[in-house]
Amino acid sequence: MPLARKRLIIPAFILTFVIYILFDDIDLDGPPPDYPPDFPPGHPPNYPPNHHPDRRPIPEVELDEPVHWHKLHEQYPVKEFIALPSDTPSKPIPRIQYDFPKEDASDRKQRLDRQAAVKEAFLHAWTGYKEHAWLKDEVSPISGKFVNSFSGWAASLVDTLDTLLIMGLDDEFQRALEAIEDIDFTTTADQTINVFETTIRYMGGFMAAYDLSDGKYPILLKKAQEVGEFVYGAFDTPNRMHVARWKWKESLRGTPLRASQKTLLAEVGSLSVEFTRLTQLTGDPKYFDAIQRVTDHLEKAQSKTGIPGLWPMTVDLENLDFVKDSQFTLGGMADSTYEYLPKEHLLLGGHTEQYRRLYEATVNPIKENLLFRPMTFDKADILFSGTRIGKHMYYEAQHLTCFIGGMFGIGAKIFDRPEDLNTARKLVDGCIWAYDVMPTGLMPEIFTLSACDSLNECVWDEQTWLRGLRKGSRNNDVSDAAMRQMAVAEHLPPGMTKVTDTRYILRPEAIESVFIMYRITGDKALQDAAWRMFTSIEKMTRTEIAHAGIQDVRYTDTAKLDKMESFWMAETLKYFYLIFSEPDLISLDDYVLSTEAHPFKRVA
Structure with a gap:
């Protein structure tokens, strides 16, 4: 995405390249939005590998090995923990779920048949991981090789523990449980730790398990405490704001x-x-203290940004400057900071109104500045x-922005904002439309x-x-007839003007x-939509080993990508x-x- 504060095209391109260099292995980034209409032709988008696309580790200079993390004397210790x-909450948090009636026999059979198909797909992917990449981060679903994208601590295994339990795969869970004894979270060959991804x-x-x-x-x-103790070291800064990309071995050296x-x-508030x-489970206050300090600064800045109520895509944590960047999005690089506002309210049992205030302050600015209704035939x-x-x-x-429908839905229920439920449904239906x-x-x-x-008419x-088609076209002939022909050739339905990143x-x-x-809502039409989505994914992505992303969703004969992120088993198949x-x-x-779709018990 162009990240320039100015609206000049060349500075925007330069800053985009800088972000690419700095952030090219992040989970949170989706590719940037399309270039401004007057961006010079012949310059294809320079997208970083991305919460979730095609991440590639940065080559790093090896230091002395092995090196193990151990607890250090903090240079900037906390004097008193929050x-x-x-x-006591002012009132109980309203229920979220629909009061489902008893289902009839035919509906139950259909549901169980569909559930069984999802479970079979999961077992196919899990078996491929076990046979080709056990205790590695990810299996390569075409070549049968493996990649260590997340410090080599068996990301797919750990990420999937709760899915095994949810699906009742007890034997597989026990095997995974035995294996985690061998994971050493005090060391990695990676010089830089992505604190968000690790967390x-x-x-x-x-x-969750x-x-x-x-x-x-x-x-x-x-093991959760081992990880927590490790990444907590990234908060040892003068203002206790964490280092998102942490050169942990340099910290060991003082x-x-x-x-x-x-x-x-997204790395600030997620x-x-x-x-x-972790604080709730262990009683150790330092973890909640660490993130609460971050939240307090987000709240202080919320009304002072370029769009009051929202935060820009990049922030200066060293100087606590939240106004430098003029780019605002709910997509890659920002998403889960917003997602976590209602979820943190739930996890804290409503014992503070801070997260309600933060969330409700975002709703109208989101509607007024970021949401749009597409013009469709x-x-x-x-x-x-x-x-x-x-x-x-x-x-x-x-x-990536498809999470917003769920966020608006939960916010509508727990904060008693019934008018937002209609917005939530339209956002969900938009993503279903884009699949269909x-x-x-x-x-x-x-x-x-x-x-x-x-938004309404x-x-x-x-x-x-x-x-719109002409702006994204490189054709010499930009006549109406030529544009219609291009739309047919590129499988652009009426209203869609360009597919900037064609992958799934x-x-x-x-x-x-x-x-x-x-x-x-209990609306069974949503189950039918989910089934259409699942069968299409299964058909297009299944390989002999597991499941693979695909290169171009516009063509049924598209190439597969030799990549299966851990979130396929941890999130996507879990939700299905x-x-x-x-x-x-x-x-x-x-x-x-x-x-990451990990279920944590709510407290009273």
């Missing part, structure tokens, strides 16, 4: 830390749920979220749309769509929100399984699902 809030995949994976097994296996909490002047928003749960009443840079709005949808209109039945990573003038105007990489965000909306489960399995009134 305690978990314990005030959500490893710490979150262990704690501990919660789901009712504390039966103490090793799970022990080099002082300073928070970065360019930290992605540790709260995991760190809070069938006048579909759907919504997407775009990106705003300064005064310019980019009507570009990302698969593609020949493969799969939503692209990123695509642009013609936008309506209003829209009239189809072919000329507006054709103008096994992402969970769409089914996540479909699942949440189903649990909120749960939408076809009994509604009391991982009830949203009993658990909080993290950004």
Whole structure:
């Protein structure tokens, strides 16, 4: 994404390249929005590998090995910890889930058949991981090799522990449980630790399995503490703001830390749920204290940014400057900071109103500045979220932003905002639409749309769509007929103007929100939509070994990518399984699902 504060094109490109160099292995980044319409032709998007796409480790200079992390004397110790809030909530948190009636026999059979198909797909992927990449981070689903994208601590195994429990795969869980004894979280060959990824995949994976097994296996909490103790070292800075990309071996050598002047928003505010749960489970206040200090600064800055109520995509944590960047998005590089506001309120049992204040302050600015209704030939009443840079709005949808429907749905229920439930449903329906209109039945990573003038009313105007096609076209012939022919050739349905990133990489965000909306409304049409999504994914991504992302969702003969992220088993297949489960399995009134779909028990 162009990240320049100015609206000049060349500075925007330069800053985009700088972000690529700095952040190219991040989970949170989705590719940037489309270039401004006047970006020089012949310059293809320079997307970083991305919470979740195609991550590649940065080559690093090896230091002396082996090196093991151990507890250090802190250079900037906390004098007094902020305690978990314990005030009685003003009123109980409202229920989230629909009061499901007893299902009839035919509905039950269909649901169980679908659930069984999801479980079979999971076992196929899990078996491929076991046979080809056991105790490694990820299996390569075509070549049968493995990659260590997350410090080599068996990311797929740890990330998937709770899925094994949810699916009742007890023997597989016991084998995984025995294997985690061999994972040493005090050392890695990686020179830089991605604190966010380590927290959500490893710490979150262990704690969720501990919660789901009712504390039966103490090793799970022990391992979560090992991870927590390690990443807590990244908070030893003068202002106690963490270093998101932490050169941990330099800390061992005594080099002082300073928070970065360019930290992605998603890495700023997306540790709260995991760190809070670790304090709740262990009684150690330092983890909650660490993230609460971050939240307090987010609250102080919230009304002072370029769009009051929202935070920009990058922030200066060293100087606590939240106004430098003029880019605002709910997509990659920002997403889970917003997602965690209602979820942290739930996890804390409503014992503080801070997260309600933070969330409610975002809602209207999101609606007014980021949401848009696409102009479609069938006048579909759907919504997407775009990106705003300064005064310019980019009507570009990302698969990553599909989490917003679920976020709005949960917020509508727990904060008694019934009017937001309609917005939530339109956002969910938008992502379903994006799956249904593609020949493969799969939503692209990123695509642009013609936008309506209003969120509520829209009239189809072919000329507006054709103008949008011309902006993204490199054809010499830009006549109406040529644009219509191009749209047919590139499988662009009326209203869609360009597919900026054509891949599908096994992402969970769409089914996540479909699942949440189903649990909120009980609408069986959402189960049918989920089934269409699942069967398309299974058809297009299955390999002999596991499942693979695909290169271009517009073509059914597209190439497969030799990559299967751990979130395929940890998130995507888990949500598909749960939408076809009994509604009391991982009830949203009993658990909080993290950004990695790890269920943590809610406290009273």
